[in-house]
Amino acid sequence: MLRVENIYKSFGNFLAVSGAQLTVGRGELVAVIGPNGAGKTTLFNLITGQLKPDRGKVVFKEEDITRLSTHLICRKGIARSFQIANVFPRMTVFGNVQVSVLSQQRQSNSLFRPAYTMAVKETEEILESVGLIEKAHELAGSLSHGDQRILEIAIALGNEPELLILDEPTAGMSPEETRITMDLVRRLAETKGLTILFCEHDMDVVFNVAQSIMVMHHGRTIVQGAPDEVRRNEQVQEAYLGDEDA
Amino acid sequence: MVKPGSSLRSFWICAAILVVLLFLPPVIPRFYTYILASIFVTSLLAMSLNMVVGYGGLFQFHHAAFYGVGAYTFGLLLTKTHLPMLVAFIAGPIAAALAGLLIGWFCVRLIKLYFAMLQISLGSLLWAIAFRWYSLTGGDDGMHGIPTPSFLFSSTHAYYFILIVFSVCLLLMYLILKSPFGMTLQAIRDNPDRCEAVGVNVRRHQLIGIIIATFFAGVAGVLFVVLEHSVFPDLLFWILSLEVFIMCLLGGWFTFIGPVIGAAIMVSLRTFVGIYTQYWTLILGVLLIFLIFFLPEGIMGFISAKLGSKPVEGIERAVE
Ligand SMILES: Nc1ncnc2c1ncn2[C@@H]1O[C@H](COP(=O)(O)OP(=O)(O)O)[C@@H](O)[C@H]1O
Ligand SMILES: [Mg+2]
Numbered sequence: 001m002l003r004v005e006n007i008y009k010s011f012g013n014f015l016a017v018s019g020a021q022l023t024v025g026r027g028e029l030v031a032v033i034g035p036n037g038a039g040k041t042t043l044f045n046l047i048t049g050q051l052k053p054d055r056g057k058v059v060f061k062e063e064d065i066t067r068l069s070t071h072l073i074c075r076k077g078i079a080r081s082f083q084i085a086n087v088f089p090r091m092t093v094f095g096n097v098q099v100s101v102l103s104q105q106r107q108s109n110s111l112f113r114p115a116y117t118m119a120v121k122e123t124e125e126i127l128e129s130v131g132l133i134e135k136a137h138e139l140a141g142s143l144s145h146g147d148q149r150i151l152e153i154a155i156a157l158g159n160e161p162e163l164l165i166l167d168e169p170t171a172g173m174s175p176e177e178t179r180i181t182m183d184l185v186r187r188l189a190e191t192k193g194l195t196i197l198f199c200e201h202d203m204d205v206v207f208n209v210a211q212s213i214m215v216m217h218h219g220r221t222i223v224q225g226a227p228d229e230v231r232r233n234e235q236v237q238e239a240y241l242g243d244e245d246a
Numbered sequence: 247m248v249k250p251g252s253s254l255r256s257f258w259i260c261a262a263i264l265v266v267l268l269f270l271p272p273v274i275p276r277f278y279t280y281i282l283a284s285i286f287v288t289s290l291l292a293m294s295l296n297m298v299v300g301y302g303g304l305f306q307f308h309h310a311a312f313y314g315v316g317a318y319t320f321g322l323l324l325t326k327t328h329l330p331m332l333v334a335f336i337a338g339p340i341a342a343a344l345a346g347l348l349i350g351w352f353c354v355r356l357i358k359l360y361f362a363m364l365q366i367s368l369g370s371l372l373w374a375i376a377f378r379w380y381s382l383t384g385g386d387d388g389m390h391g392i393p394t395p396s397f398l399f400s401s402t403h404a405y406y407f408i409l410i411v412f413s414v415c416l417l418l419m420y421l422i423l424k425s426p427f428g429m430t431l432q433a434i435r436d437n438p439d440r441c442e443a444v445g446v447n448v449r450r451h452q453l454i455g456i457i458i459a460t461f462f463a464g465v466a467g468v469l470f471v472v473l474e475h476s477v478f479p480d481l482l483f484w485i486l487s488l489e490v491f492i493m494c495l496l497g498g499w500f501t502f503i504g505p506v507i508g509a510a511i512m513v514s515l516r517t518f519v520g521i522y523t524q525y526w527t528l529i530l531g532v533l534l535i536f537l538i539f540f541l542p543e544g545i546m547g548f549i550s551a552k553l554g555s556k557p558v559e560g561i562e563r564a565v566e
Contacts, residue, residue, distance in 0.1 A: 048443065074445035082443075088436040090500075091429075099433040100444035108430040108446055109454065112421050115429045159444055 001026045001195055002047070002078075002163055007056030009042055009219075016042040017053075018219040024163065024197050024212075029189045031206040032199040034216035040199040041083055043216070044167050048080050049073045060163070074103075079161035081152035083168045089141030093132055096140045096151055098123045100158030123158070130154045130184060146177040153184070164188070166198035170205060182209055207231070267409055271402045280473070283405045285506075285513045286412040287469045292493040292505035293419060294462035299491070300499030301423055302455045303435030304353075305362035308369030309490055311349070312460035314482030316342040316467025318376060318383060321392045321477040331395045335468055342464025343457050345372065350456035354449045366484060373482040388478025398472055408469050415462055420502060422458060431455050492530070496537060498544025507545050 004022040008015070017039040024030045032040050045051040047058050049070040058066045065073055079100075088096050101119040102108050110118075127133040130150050135143065140151060149169060156164055169185060170178040186209055189196050200206045206213060207227045214224040215236050223233050230236055271279045295309040320338035323329055329337075349368045353361045376383050383389070398404050422428050434441045434448055442448045471477060480486065489512060497508030512530070519526040541548045 050439070050443075070442040071445050071447050074443060080443060082440070086437060086440045088433045088440065090436050091433060095429065095433075099430055099441070099446075102426045102430065103445040107426045108451065110426045112425055114421070114424050115426045116424070118426060155440070155444060 001028075001061060002197070003057075003059040004043070004047060005057040005059065007043070007046055007058070008054045009039075009046055009051060010054055015219055017046065019056075019221070020216060020219065021221045022197075022214050022224065024195060026162075026195055027189075027193060028195055028211050029186070029209060030195075030197045030212045030214065031210035032197070032214045032216055033201065033203060033206050034199075036201055038201075038216040039219040040201075040216055041167055042219075044080065044165055044197075044199065047073075048078060048165060074159060074161075077162035078165060079156035079159035079163075080165035081149075081156050081167060081169060083171055085145065085148040085152060087140040087143075087148055087151050087155065089139070091140055092137050093127065093140055093143065093151055093154075094123060094136040097126050097154050097158045100155045101126070104159045126154050126157045129188075130157070146173050146181075149173065149177075150181065150184070153188075157188075161194070163195045163197065166196065168200060169198055170200070170202070178205060185209065264409075264413060268406075271405055276401060279405045280401055281513065281517055283401075283408045283473050284517075285510050286408050287466055287473060288490075288493070288513050289506040289509040290412050290415055290469065291463055291466040292490050292497070292509045293416070293502075294459045294466065295490050296494045296499055296505045297419060297423065297431075297462070298452075298455050298459045299494055300501075300504070301428065301435060302431045302452060302459075303438075304452060304456070305358055306365065306456070306459070307362040307491070308365045308484055308487045309459075309463055310484070310486035311369030311372045311482045312342040312346055312463040313467040313470070313486070314376060314477075314479075315345045315372060316464025317470050317477045317481050318467075319464070320468040320471050321389050322382070324392050324394065324471075325389060338468040339461045339464035342467060343461040346457045346460025346463075347453070350453050350460070354452045354456070366487075369482070369487070370484060373479055373484070376482055377479040383477075383479075386479055388476055390476040392471055392475045392477070394472055394475060404472050407472060411465065411469060415465055419462065423502065427451075427454070492534065495544055496533070498541075498546030498548070498550075500543055501546035501550060504544050504546035 002022070002024040004020060007017055007020050009017040020039065020043050022032070022043070032043065034040055042051065046053050049068055053066065056066075057064060060076055060078060063076070065076060068076070088099065091099070098115070098119050101122045102115070105119060107118060124133065124136070127136055130153060132147065132150060132154060135147065140148065143151060149171070153166065153169065166185065170181050173181060182205060185196060185198065188194050210227060212224060213227055213230045215222040215230060215233075222235050223230060267282070270282070291309070291313050295306060298304045298306045316338040319341040320334050323334035323337055324331070349365060352368065353365050356364055377386055379385070398407055430441070430446055430451060434446065434451060438448050467481065470481070493508030493512050494505045495508070496511055497506065498504030515526050515529060519529055537544070543551065
């Protein structure tokens, strides 16, 4: 469904992503792992158009989307969350999700209909499914960090994506919150049949959940494969598991 | 989402105020009718600015330029052509919106202070045209005794006309801000990158916001001519833009009605203190210092925070 081919991105002289490769099949739950600074966020930004690559290609459903702008990539069916909580702080939790549902329904430019009557059912369903419905009328900016991260995912769901990309969905969360969030991710993949691509720096979180794992190091793809395969890979053990023990 | 109770209450308050305003002219001195009408015109200008500043988070620093375009278009059409009043009346706001489209098209490509600087320079270009093109615009003298239709000639009739147009515009702006368009505009203010990532064409949305806001600024410009029968280059001068900006800050730029309060204060100050001293701006300066330290969200922002109906959270991000 998604194919990233030999992609490069540098900031000044610094190569943040140098020849990364990634394949995501329909219905798969794929993880990208790598230590901090490996280039995971940059890779995701290249896929969703926040950054443009120096070289390489992003192909989604057999269509080259490398040069499309962010909002058009979103309309192709890719929605994402961000590593740093990235919500609309002065709007309610409900409004946060509603904005993306309205965008999905191509209603963002509708001028004279009252917004509070629109997209209500869809928005409530999403809030229900992520467990934020009780907080629907609180301000997004006043939510706890953990809830803001969940809201991030809810906003992305508003776009009814075919591919959902989550950038370290559990960053900064307590072990309990992490468990809840990963359960949610798994549930979304199973019940909604969503294809999910996420990244993590914590290995333990990933091996339980992902069906396919891509390991990144210094901007390069070391390997992509099933969890067992990746665990056995020598280069991975050297580059990554070794690091962590040290 | 709105709380039905509170919006119903606001509706009745507005209706009551409107009724009072409708019955005022016979019972108050003519001069006060004039001041009130002047406050309506200025309020409309300030509210149109607040659509893009308070709700849109844009650095619209030369809004008066569009007010001037509306006023000059209306004034010129009435003076130099025999077009019916209605045509001239509609042409004013449309010319302002076209100027908004043209200038906005460049501005939305830049952010924050760059946006502001470009707009000030392009807006000043319009001012220069009004100032220099003597044969058409009357240069720095402007144009006086503009022949508005006879039914608007009495100041009471002008008052009613301005009040009605002002109320209709207010209602339209309210509906727009509560629509999906307005909601998305606020989402862009809060977080443009996130908005782009949920599929919103941020630049185009901002541009449409500017076109709408400049349209209403043009309406305000037309109403100015209805009230004063004259136009002059100061209407497009950047000082006025600054004043209107201050009205929004003063009244509360995250509230719908705040700019009206700000405009009322500024017009009153200029009228009643300006008579005694040309240093009324000094009082304004003191007011602003007070504002920055004690009411960072403006007067209405403060009041509604006290009433507990308005979010105060996250202001730092929105203002950034
Ligand atoms: N906008 C940027 N400008 C300069 N350097 C950047 C920028 N974004 C990321 N980097 C650098 O690129 C490297 C990869 O960053 P990132 O993709 O965020 O890694 P990860 O998400 O795997 O932790 C880091 O060394 C980071 O400092
Ligand atoms: Mg990262």
